[in-house]
Amino acid sequence: MVDEAGPGRTERVSRRIESRFFDETSPSLDRFGSLLALTVASVVALSLIDVHAIENTLARGIFSIILSTVTGITLVLGFRSAGVARRGRRIAEAMVVLAFVTSVISLALEQAGKLEASAWQPDRPSPLWVLIAVITPFAVIHRLIAHRTVTVRTLAGAIAAYLLIAIAFCYLYLYVDALTDDSFFAQERTIASWEFMYFSLVTITTLGYGDLSPDNPVGGLLATSEAVLGQVYLVTFVAMVVGLLIQQRDD
Template identity: 30%
Template sequence: MKNILETFAYRDEAEGALGRHSGLLASLILLLVALPMVQYVAGGGGEARFPALLALVLVAAVVVNSHQRWTFIAGGVIAGASVLGSVYAEINDATTVRLVSDMLGLTLLGFTTLIMLNSLLQAMDVSMDTVIGGICVYLLIGLCFAVFFILLNDLEPGSFLRDGEAILRSKSDSSDHATALLYFSFVTLTTLGYGDTTPSGDMAQMFAVSEAVIGQLYLTILIAKLVGLYVSQRRQSPESKP
């Protein structure tokens, strides 16, 4: 596994992953910005808005994983199965298919996060690619936990509360609870402090704490890494020599 990650990190650096990372960053920002906007414009409708926006992120994740043919094919199959499963589940209200679809999407997002994080930690200099990759990993962590919380809430309804009431999947708007849990995930990741949405189940509370810890450790390690690389670059640059 370590050799595979190192190979991917080398290919990222050698081939220049700026384009791939930029597309992923754009899709992640679009998901966060467009999700509430579509809900507002649709007047609370737009049931398929979360699966549709998540599909764009999955496609971008496949592009990021196109280092080798087998990873591109595997990522494409997983993303395709997840998207088709989401469409089928939305049309037929198939709970089992929806769960499997979300699990597949989470698998691809988690793998992409791991690959990009490894590439970031092995970077030897600070470039725009490094910065974009770092932002993507941070947003992917929040999205991965959001999808996991959606799965958990489907398996154990009532694991999360909003204004003291359980957050449940609505048949009239199946994306409403996804929006709430995406919001909850990033509030947890950034440690803003809970307000209207809180975890209520033991499992939900445990993973919420885990996400907060991971978020803080990631920022600490990333900043230390970037500062260290920047200082090293400054010392080695011709302009800094007397």
Template identity: 30%
Template structure:
């Protein structure tokens, strides 16, 4: 935990590291397969990484304390779910995960807003927000499935809870990217509402925010080159 905290706090490429971790999760999850033990380790390690990132970039200690409280709530409710097999504990776990991701996204956005210069690492931060929002919506779809098993068609509920949740993550990302393979479809009104909101968010975020950040980065880079050119010409004139 301490090493992760130092990595995110002092590294000039903190968001690039986080982005690499989020991308690696996409490939590590299938490798863990049907092993509940490996899936649990991967699951809680993911939120431990997010906790380290939040602790490094969030200055508000209240938000950090709230994140830790939700992390503990998610851990305890998950353990109770596997012991008691009550969907209410699972719902608490998913809701806690949603809040943790929301705090992480908010913390990254606030941190990015405080920076005076756009860097390639901030662009990675913008992409991290996009990927985390995909996980946020996946938790929302999971809650829909918990309270109405027919909320999304094309899902076999005979699979393990982690297999179903991985399908929710898959469904969330293909929805946000507006791919829509048609293998999974929203059925209930709440699920359809979440799908519409996510589709709108995915398009607007990429078109407005990420494109704007990249445009500022390129403009800033060109401006730096012009300043360097002027300084070089000034030095040559002196000699």
């Protein structure tokens, strides 16, 4: 009797917690096609644009804020597509707005010569950008696990989540680089901003070209964590998709 009640109670608690953070009636639920398109656009922009090469500090800060804001919009769409409950969506949207405001303020302080906190440099992602970038792919993955049939949206969501993980680590690398006095990479040359996205993509796919490598223990831990997470993700979701396809065929 106890054994039967235990799992039932646990399941009820789990459903209660899930209903608090996720809402399957959200109008934007499973809009993974749009999310994938915006995610790819963000990856391309982060991979091609070198913000650090802009000599004018004002122009560099403005361009960085615009680029981060576009990525922030992508992350908010990720929350909506994942079916995050209204409260969670509002928090995510508030974080994006707050990150935008703090980036503008830090840019103004930099122009006035009063910016001292390196963690809030206008040409680097603020801690708020980093936080929402880390949370978003896990929210999308949570929704994908709930799928019981494989559709085009399922595949689009799976690819989007994979690329969102790469964006999250790119932001983590940029943030660690902003916090430390030395360069994030061991290579003794000027590092372009796009190389952080390049390094993240190379790491998550475990290509390992070796042209860039972290220069501190934190960077090394992040890089190895991304490589492991990327491989676990691929193995897990390939198995899930194959299993669902076999189930659909048998039905």
